[in-house]
Amino acid sequence: MGHISLKQVTKSFGATNVIPPLDLEINDGEFVVFVGPSGCGKSTLLRLIAGLEDVTSGTIAINGNDATMIPPAKRGLAMVFQSYALYPHMSVRKNIGFPLKMAGISKEEAEQKIASAAEVLNLTDYLDRRPGQLSGGQRQRVAIGRAIVREPDAFLFDEPLSNLDAALRVNMRLEISELHNSLKTTMIYVTHDQVEAMTMADKIVVLRAGYIEQVGSPLELYRSPANLFVAGFIGSPKMNFVEGKDAEAEGAHTIGVRPEHLTVSKTSGQWKGTVGVSEHLGSDTFLRVNVEGLEPLTVRADGEVELYHGDTVYLTPEPSKLYRFDADGKAI
Amino acid sequence: MATQHSRSAARLMLAPAVILLLGWMLVPLTMTLYFSFKKYLPLRGGDLGWVGFDNYIRFVTSSAFWPSVMTTLLIVGGVLVITVVLGVLLAILLDQPMWGQGVVRILVIAPFFVMPTVSALVWKNMFMDPVNGILAHLWKAFGATPIEWLSQASVPSLIMIVSWQWLPFATLILLTAIQSLDSSQLEAAEIDGAPPVKRFWYITLPHLSRAITIVILIQSIFLLAVFAEIFVTTGGAFGTRTLTYLIFQRVLESQNVGLGSAGGVYAIILANIIAIFLMRIVGKNLDA
Amino acid sequence: MARAVTTQRKTINTAIAWAIGLLIFFPILWTVLTSFKTEAQAISDPPVFLFFDWTLENYSIVQERSNYMRYLWNSVIIAGVSTIIGIIIAVPAAWSMAFVPSRRSKDILLWMLSTKMLPAVGVLYPIYLLFIKMGLLDSLVGLTIVVMLINLPIIVWMLYTYFKEIPVDILEAARMDGATLREEILYVLTPMAIPGIASTLLLNVILAWNEAFWTLNLTAAKAAPLTAFIASYSSPEGLFYAKLSAASTMAIAPILILGWFSQKQLVRGLTFGAVK
Numbered sequence: 097m098g099h100i101s102l103k104q105v106t107k108s109f110g111a112t113n114v115i116p117p118l119d120l121e122i123n124d125g126e127f128v129v130f131v132g133p134s135g136c137g138k139s140t141l142l143r144l145i146a147g148l149e150d151v152t153s154g155t156i157a158i159n160g161n162d163a164t165m166i167p168p169a170k171r172g173l174a175m176v177f178q179s180y181a182l183y184p185h186m187s188v189r190k191n192i193g194f195p196l197k198m199a200g201i202s203k204e205e206a207e208q209k210i211a212s213a214a215e216v217l218n219l220t221d222y223l224d225r226r227p228g229q230l231s232g233g234q235r236q237r238v239a240i241g242r243a244i245v246r247e248p249d250a251f252l253f254d255e256p257l258s259n260l261d262a263a264l265r266v267n268m269r270l271e272i273s274e275l276h277n278s279l280k281t282t283m284i285y286v287t288h289d290q291v292e293a294m295t296m297a298d299k300i301v302v303l304r305a306g307y308i309e310q311v312g313s314p315l316e317l318y319r320s321p322a323n324l325f326v327a328g329f330i331g332s333p334k335m336n337f338v339e340g341k342d343a344e345a346e347g348a349h350t351i352g353v354r355p356e357h358l359t360v361s362k363t364s365g366q367w368k369g370t371v372g373v374s375e376h377l378g379s380d381t382f383l384r385v386n387v388e389g390l391e392p393l394t395v396r397a398d399g400e401v402e403l404y405h406g407d408t409v410y411l412t413p414e415p416s417k418l419y420r421f422d423a424d425g426k427a428i
Numbered sequence: 429m430a431t432q433h434s435r436s437a438a439r440l441m442l443a444p445a446v447i448l449l450l451g452w453m454l455v456p457l458t459m460t461l462y463f464s465f466k467k468y469l470p471l472r473g474g475d476l477g478w479v480g481f482d483n484y485i486r487f488v489t490s491s492a493f494w495p496s497v498m499t500t501l502l503i504v505g506g507v508l509v510i511t512v513v514l515g516v517l518l519a520i521l522l523d524q525p526m527w528g529q530g531v532v533r534i535l536v537i538a539p540f541f542v543m544p545t546v547s548a549l550v551w552k553n554m555f556m557d558p559v560n561g562i563l564a565h566l567w568k569a570f571g572a573t574p575i576e577w578l579s580q581a582s583v584p585s586l587i588m589i590v591s592w593q594w595l596p597f598a599t600l601i602l603l604t605a606i607q608s609l610d611s612s613q614l615e616a617a618e619i620d621g622a623p624p625v626k627r628f629w630y631i632t633l634p635h636l637s638r639a640i641t642i643v644i645l646i647q648s649i650f651l652l653a654v655f656a657e658i659f660v661t662t663g664g665a666f667g668t669r670t671l672t673y674l675i676f677q678r679v680l681e682s683q684n685v686g687l688g689s690a691g692g693v694y695a696i697i698l699a700n701i702i703a704i705f706l707m708r709i710v711g712k713n714l715d716a
Numbered sequence: 717m718a719r720a721v722t723t724q725r726k727t728i729n730t731a732i733a734w735a736i737g738l739l740i741f742f743p744i745l746w747t748v749l750t751s752f753k754t755e756a757q758a759i760s761d762p763p764v765f766l767f768f769d770w771t772l773e774n775y776s777i778v779q780e781r782s783n784y785m786r787y788l789w790n791s792v793i794i795a796g797v798s799t800i801i802g803i804i805i806a807v808p809a810a811w812s813m814a815f816v817p818s819r820r821s822k823d824i825l826l827w828m829l830s831t832k833m834l835p836a837v838g839v840l841y842p843i844y845l846l847f848i849k850m851g852l853l854d855s856l857v858g859l860t861i862v863v864m865l866i867n868l869p870i871i872v873w874m875l876y877t878y879f880k881e882i883p884v885d886i887l888e889a890a891r892m893d894g895a896t897l898r899e900e901i902l903y904v905l906t907p908m909a910i911p912g913i914a915s916t917l918l919l920n921v922i923l924a925w926n927e928a929f930w931t932l933n934l935t936a937a938k939a940a941p942l943t944a945f946i947a948s949y950s951s952p953e954g955l956f957y958a959k960l961s962a963a964s965t966m967a968i969a970p971i972l973i974l975g976w977f978s979q980k981q982l983v984r985g986l987t988f989g990a991v992k
């Protein structure tokens with residue numbers, strides 16, 4: 097069980113209001129990602145759920161019971177911190193076993209749980225080391241191990257991968273996803289990286305300045321972003337925005353077109369431009385095209401396309417994949 | 429971090445320390461203030477009633493007051509000048525590459541750990557004794573007449589003893605500060621052609637200014653309160669009666685509590701003036 | 717930083733530094749040496765430096781005659797107990813200010829510091845009077861309390877600066893892991909802060925050991941620690957250099973050793989964290 101429900105939750109630090117009234121339902125077994133630019137209140141929201149901060153008003157219910165005033169230890173949640181927050185003076189074994197010791201679980205039973213968690217996380221050979229003697233990825237695993245053994249109703253992750261290098265991050269991303277598949281426990285995952293959000297989430301919550309901009313599955317957000325912010329935030333490379341007469345022609349204030357929905361031609365098309373930068377990745381080619389009267393447009397073209405700096409190209413958006421926004425940035 | 433629960437726990441856990449220190453400060457302070465407005469002679473009649481600001485006036489107009497202020501200033505000022513100047517030089521010296529740096533450091537710091545009564549007695553008897561002291565032997569070796577240090581040159585002698593105790597403190601703090609100086613600054617200056625003296629004057633010394641201020645303030649607080657050294661060596665004779673010692677004598681030796689308490693209030697005010705400056709610096713550091 | 721220094725320069729540095737170091741250390745060295753001399757050799761003219769008949773006689777005489785052990789015991793009790801009580805009171809206080817800072821934390825810290833700056837002589841009589849009234853004069857209990865109180869601000873400050881360096885995440889992790897406040901402090905904070913707590917302990921033992929103003933003024937025979945015991949040698953009649961030296965050596969040796977261990981932390985402790 098891991099159903100979490102936030103009703104009219106707000107949080108202010110003194111005079112600064114970080115979370116405006118916010119409602120959110122997180123269902124049992126879901127992998128929910130809070131995503132948004134840094135400073136938008138993701139960690140604060142997670143810490144409210146964890147109980148490390150008090151809400152200023154509103155209620156948080158876990159499995160239907162009001163948990164607003166319950167201390168963190170009693171909420172049945174486990175948290176993995178960005179800094180890992182391992183206990184530096186304890187061995188890996190003791191680190192993972194700490195929550196069990198606090199729960200007063202017998203030595204033998206704890207030993208068993210530690211062993212099986214270590215097994216899952218490939219830590220069996222490192223159980224007697226101190227955190228200081230481990231690599232970043234291993235520390236991350238210990239932190240996860242410490243969370244797993246508690247068998248919590250939900251896992252909370254606060255940017256757990258941001259201290260790892262790029263290659264390791266991709267690996268750990270997969271491992272966490274696999275963990276979710278096998279445990280089927282609710283996970284709430286905070287990140288500022290939309291790629292992590294898109295790849296891992298069942299449900300993404302896009303936050304900006306404490307407000308929920310949109311909630312939905314990765315594809316829902318990709319297909320039908322509710323507003324300019326979500327449209328620009330979800331998807332990589334970022335969506336192109338065009339204002340002015342091209343937009344008016346579509347009956348909108350702004351139109352958006354994803355780089356992958358622009359077709360490139362050397363001969364004819366809607367917008368004529370010159371290639372600024374072309375990045376050949378092999379599988380894809382990313383072009384930055386300067387069009388007169390518009391912001392530079394990003395195009396995702398075929399990997400084998402032979403276009404270089406200074407070439408003249410014509411771009412045409414796929415009409416069915418055009419996004420239209422009104423003057424307030426809302427999708428039409 | 430802060431939930432209602434942890435905040436109330438924090439208040440509860442802070443309470444014992446705050447209450448104890450509050451009591452330690454307020455109770456005696458109030459009593460001192462109370463006595464300072466009374467004629468109070470425990471051995472000669474006890475509480476003889478309120479006298480207004482009489483004690484305050486009598487304390488500053490007594491013939492012992494100004495000399496004691498002078499002595500205090502001389503000792504505090506003398507020790508400060510000696511420890512800061514020598515401390516800077518020693519710190520620079522100890523920062524140079526050498527063999528056995530750790531050992532030298534230990535040798536230099538050692539006096540700080542010697543209890544005041546021991547250092548005062550050792551200096552008084554084994555160094556400053558006009559007959560058997562080392563200094564007397566040294567003087568004789570050069571054909572000079574030994575000095576009766578603690579009677580003929582009592583204040584300089586005390587300055588010397590106290591400086592010996594506090595030089596390690598200044599050196600240690602200044603050395604720590606010097607070691608935090610980014611050496612690339614000095615190297616840049618060297619490349620720019622600045623000679624060593626200029627490098628010291630324009631880079632090292634400004635870098636040390638904060639540490640020097642801290643040394644001066646902290647030492648001032650402790651030096652104003654120098655007691656055991658005088659108690660053991662001269663007992664306040666030969667012009668070594670500082671303000672602290674004068675108050676001690678008024679209170680415990682002549683048991684004129686009212687008068688001594690008025691002096692105590694003066695001492696508290698004086699210490700607070702210095703403390704305010706020190707706290708400004710420390711407080712700034714807290715924000716950083 | 718790492719630049720080749722000529723051996724010649726290094727030699728000169730070494731010579732000067734050692735000369736000055738030994739000069740500063742000389743009074744202590746001389747005291748220790750004299751403690752092994754006979755009384756006659758101690759005042760011989762010219763003074764003998766090393767070539768004398770080494771004897772331990774002074775140490776045994778000092779012990780027998782003056783009940784040295786009792787003073788030592790008093791010193792140990794006062795320094796040890798006052799430090800331990802101080803730390804027990806200060807750890808929670810420092811936890812509060814380091815991990816649950818409020819607008820007032822800084823003011824409280826500075827105020828604590830200001831109590832340390834209260835000149836002792838300004839409150840001498842009130843304390844003296846209170847001690848008489850409560851029957852604490854010349855008692856170990858009374859003195860231990862006073863010494864604990866005068867050092868409490870330093871203990872709180874030192875612990876505070878050490879705690880500040882511990883990431884709050886780790887304490888929160890413990891809280892998430894189900895630790896109560898007591899368990900969080902006992903199993904997580906304290907072990908992590910052990911180096912800081914140890915140096916705080918050390919510095920305070922040193923300060924308490926050497927505390928002279930209150931020990932001289934509040935004790936007579938019963939509770940007098942070593943500071944007062946040494947002061948009793950100031951009367952000219954009881955003056956014998958070798959014995960004075962032996963007593964002095966015994967009084968300072970333990971603390972000198974502790975001091976050398978704690979020299980690094982000393983700076984932080986004595987400047988209230990303003991210089992690290």
Ligand SMILES: Nc1ncnc2c1ncn2[C@@H]1O[C@H](COP(=O)(O)OP(=O)(O)O)[C@@H](O)[C@H]1O
Pocket residue numbers: 109112114132133134135136137138139140141429
């Ligand atoms: N303890 C606090 N006191 C005051 N302001 C805070 C505190 N914690 C966070 N904030 C503010 O709340 C906002 C959101 O912070 P945070 O939740 O950490 O953002 P994110 O995790 O999305 O980067 C930031 O503007 C931050 O400055």
Ligand SMILES: [Mg+2]
Pocket residue numbers: 138139140255
């Ligand atoms: Mg964050």
